[in-house]
Amino acid sequence: MLKNSFVPEKVPFTSIANIAKDAIIILDDEGRIVYWNPMASRIFGYKKSEILGKEAHLVLSPPQYHSAYQQGYPKFSAEGRGKVIGRTLELEAIRKNGEVFPIELTLSLLHVGERHFALGIVRDITRRKKAEEELEKYRQKLEELVEERTRKLRETNKRLRVEIKIRRQIEQELKQSLKEKEVLLQEIHHRVKNNFQLVCSLLNLQAFHTSSEEARRALQEGQARIRSMALIHEMLYQSFYQGEVNFAQYIKNLVSHLQQMESVANKDIQIKIKVEDIYLDLKKAIPCGLIVNEIIINAFKHAFPDRDRGEINIEMRAKDHQVYLQISDDGVGVPLEIDVFQSKTLGLRLIHDLVQQLRGEIRMERHQGTAYFISFKK
Ligand SMILES: Nc1ncnc2c1ncn2[C@@H]1O[C@H](COP(=O)(O)OP(=O)(O)OP(=O)(O)O)[C@@H](O)[C@H]1O
Ligand SMILES: [Mg+2]
Incomplete structure (x- = not known):
C-alpha cells in the first residue's frame, strides 16, 4: 500500500x-x-x-x-x-x-x-452571451458591409459596361471617320496625279511644237521632273492606303519611266538597283524622288558622251531610322572645274536644295565616274 x-x-x-x-x-x-x-x-x-x-x-x-x-x-x-x-x-x-x-x-x-x-x-453565461451577441452584431455589420460593397461594385460594373459601350460606339465612329478620311486622301492623291499628268501632256505638246532642240530637251526634262512627283501620288492612291510609299518600288517605277526617254533609248545603259523595302511619307518621298530623278537624268545626259554603254548603280538601305542612298555611274565624271554644290545650274542646285529640305547630308566622289552619297532621317 x-x-x-x-x-x-x-x-x-x-x-x-x-x-x-x-x-x-x-x-x-x-x-x-x-x-x-x-x-x-x-x-x-x-x-x-x-x-x-x-x-x-x-x-x-x-x-x-x-x-x-x-x-x-x-x-x-x-x-x-x-x-x-x-x-x-x-x-x-x-x-x-x-x-x-x-x-x-x-x-x-x-x-x-x-x-x-x-x-x-x-x-x-451572461458574459459569453454578450460576447456571442457582440460577435453576431459584428457578423451582421460585416454582412451589411459586404452587401453594400457588392451593391456598389455591381453599380460600378453597370456604369463601366455602359461606358465601354459608349467608347466602342465612339471607336466605331472614329474608325468610320478615319476610313472616310483615307478614302478622301486617296481621292486627293488621285486628282493631284491626274493634274500632274495633264501638265506633262501640255509640256509634251509644247515640246512637239517647238523647233529648238534645246527647248525641246528642257521641256522633256521638266516633264520628267513632274512625272517623278506624279508617280509618288499615283503610288499613294493605289492599293491599300498607308500614307507611305514603298520607295524601293518607286525607284523601279521611276527608272523604267526614265529609260523610255528619247535621249537614252538608243544607248545600252545598265541600271542596277539594290534597294531595301523602305517606306517614306509624302514629305520625304517627294524631295527624295526628285533627287533620284535629277541624278539619273544627269547620268543619262552627261556621263556617257562618247559611249554607247554604261552602268548606273542605285543602292538604298535604312538603319536606325536613317536612310542611306547611293547613286553612281561609271561614266566620265563631273568635270573638276564644276563646284558641284555651289553650281548655278538648275539640276545640281535642285539636288542640293532638296537634300537640305530633307535635313540630310550629301557627298560626291568623282573617281571612276560620279558617285553621290546621301543620308537623311526617315
Ligand atoms: N553624272 C555626270 N557625269 C558627268 N558630268 C555631269 C554629271 N552630272 C552632272 N554633270 C555635269 O554637271 C553639269 C551641271 O549639271 P546640272 O544638272 O546642274 O545641269 P544640267 O544637267 O546641264 O542642266 P539641267 O539644269 O537641265 O539639269 C552638267 O552640265 C554636266 O557637265
Ligand atoms: Mg541636270
Whole structure:
C-alpha cells in the first residue's frame, strides 16, 4: 500500500462545492432547495439562510419555464427520471434583484436511500452571451458591409459596361471617320496625279511644237521632273492606303519611266538597283524622288558622251531610322572645274536644295565616274 495515497471518497463534497466557480444547488423530491454553495449566492444574490427550503423554480426561474417544470418534476421525483436529466441546457434565471440572465444548467440525479434529489450545476453565461451577441452584431455589420460593397461594385460594373459601350460606339465612329478620311486622301492623291499628268501632256505638246532642240530637251526634262512627283501620288492612291510609299518600288517605277526617254533609248545603259523595302511619307518621298530623278537624268545626259554603254548603280538601305542612298555611274565624271554644290545650274542646285529640305547630308566622289552619297532621317 502506498503511504499518503489519495482517496477521493474521503474528500468532503462541501469542500469542493465551496470553491467551485459554478453554482451548485441540490433540490429534494419536492423541488425545494436543500443545498446552496457560495457561488450560488454570488450568482443569484441570495444568502444560503434565506434560500434553503424555498421552491427553486418559483424563486430562481422566470415564469415561462414554470409549466414545463410543473409537468416534469413530479415524474422526476416519483420515478427518478426526466427528459432533462444528464443534459446541459441553456436557459434563463432570475437574480434576487429581479434581473433575468442567461445560464447553462446541467441537471443530474442523486440517490440518497429511497429518495431522489436533483443536482443542478448552474453557470452564469451572461458574459459569453454578450460576447456571442457582440460577435453576431459584428457578423451582421460585416454582412451589411459586404452587401453594400457588392451593391456598389455591381453599380460600378453597370456604369463601366455602359461606358465601354459608349467608347466602342465612339471607336466605331472614329474608325468610320478615319476610313472616310483615307478614302478622301486617296481621292486627293488621285486628282493631284491626274493634274500632274495633264501638265506633262501640255509640256509634251509644247515640246512637239517647238523647233529648238534645246527647248525641246528642257521641256522633256521638266516633264520628267513632274512625272517623278506624279508617280509618288499615283503610288499613294493605289492599293491599300498607308500614307507611305514603298520607295524601293518607286525607284523601279521611276527608272523604267526614265529609260523610255528619247535621249537614252538608243544607248545600252545598265541600271542596277539594290534597294531595301523602305517606306517614306509624302514629305520625304517627294524631295527624295526628285533627287533620284535629277541624278539619273544627269547620268543619262552627261556621263556617257562618247559611249554607247554604261552602268548606273542605285543602292538604298535604312538603319536606325536613317536612310542611306547611293547613286553612281561609271561614266566620265563631273568635270573638276564644276563646284558641284555651289553650281548655278538648275539640276545640281535642285539636288542640293532638296537634300537640305530633307535635313540630310550629301557627298560626291568623282573617281571612276560620279558617285553621290546621301543620308537623311526617315
Ligand atoms: N553624272 C555626270 N557625269 C558627268 N558630268 C555631269 C554629271 N552630272 C552632272 N554633270 C555635269 O554637271 C553639269 C551641271 O549639271 P546640272 O544638272 O546642274 O545641269 P544640267 O544637267 O546641264 O542642266 P539641267 O539644269 O537641265 O539639269 C552638267 O552640265 C554636266 O557637265
Ligand atoms: Mg541636270
